[in-house]
Amino acid sequence: MKSILTTGSNGLLGQKITEKVLAEGRVKLIATSKGVNRYPVKAGYEYAEMDILNPEQVRQVIEKYKPDAIIHTAAMTNVDTCEANKELCHQLNVDAVKTLLSICEEKNIQLVHLSTDFVFDGANGPYKEEDAVCPVSYYGESKVLSEDLLKQSKVHWAIIRTILVYGISSDMSRSNIVLWAKGALEKASPINVVNDQWRMPTLAEDLAEACILAVEQRAQGIYHISGKDYMSIADLVRKVADYWSLDQSFLHEISSASLNQTAKRPIRTGFILDKAIKDLGYNPHSFEEGLAILKGQM
Ligand SMILES: NC(=O)c1ccc[n+]([C@@H]2O[C@H](COP(=O)([O-])OP(=O)(O)OC[C@H]3O[C@@H](n4cnc5c(N)ncnc54)[C@H](OP(=O)(O)O)[C@@H]3O)[C@@H](O)[C@H]2O)c1
Known part of the structure; x- marks a missing residue:
């Protein structure tokens, strides 16, 4: 049986x-x-504290456990924080x-790296793996730089790009x-939702399965992993409201331009999943099946 080491194990994925x-x-x-284990079950696997910004600690942990593969989920994932703090984003995401690559190369460990639809500019989605990247935010840029490092390395690598991951886990940061839309509409809080960005939302369980499949099959190359349903963000939130029978009058559709976010977002992403x-x-x-799974976990 293969052994895998995950980074960022407290995160959703x-x-x-x-x-x-x-x-x-x-x-x-x-x-x-980083820090203590926030997953509620502590038995049946090993846990080690590992701050990916501490190269000595990273080396010690990997040398101790000698995994066959690393699934690298840890990252600075907030797109606006990356834009506002490019230096820290570069440290974490690049x-x-x-x-990790230098240790994986030395020890012949497969590296499965998580990337994003934000490597694309959103002019021509849905995208295939070989389409040209052109990020419009620093988060996207940092993921392109990290992808380039893998491509140039001698490590056995796989890049898993994903889109708008949803799900529920313990003590989420x-x-x-x-969750945001459901929570707000249940409290009857008005929410502004953009109707001019299109995505293929990804159930966190589906993404986890793809990561494990990539290790089991010793996959090499880039893989696009998302849900299979394509929708605008406003339609996504309407589907959430419909599913839980919530009042949609608190949902206000707006344009991306009026939202005034720190980082620019691609308009139309989405993936071709054939590969x-x-x-x-x-x-x-499907998105509806994903909502049903989530409901069962609440
Ligand atoms: N979520 C999405 O919509 C989405 C979309 C496209 C791509 N991705 C990519 O998919 C991957 C997984 O995303 P996710 O949704 O699971 O993100 P997440 O929930 O934000 O998890 C990221 C984890 O990384 C941890 N982390 C941050 N700094 C660290 C450090 N210095 N050392 C060790 N761990 C550190 C965080 O710890 P704390 O919890 O303690 O802060 C967090 O638990 C990321 O690479 C992300 O860029 C995600």
């Missing part, structure tokens, strides 16, 4: 990988994150990948669009 490994036992797991479906056996849920 990190926790879903732990949950899947504990439920299915297909791989051995060493979960690592320099930390350099550290940040929310996601589905992941054919090569990895990836089989995503």
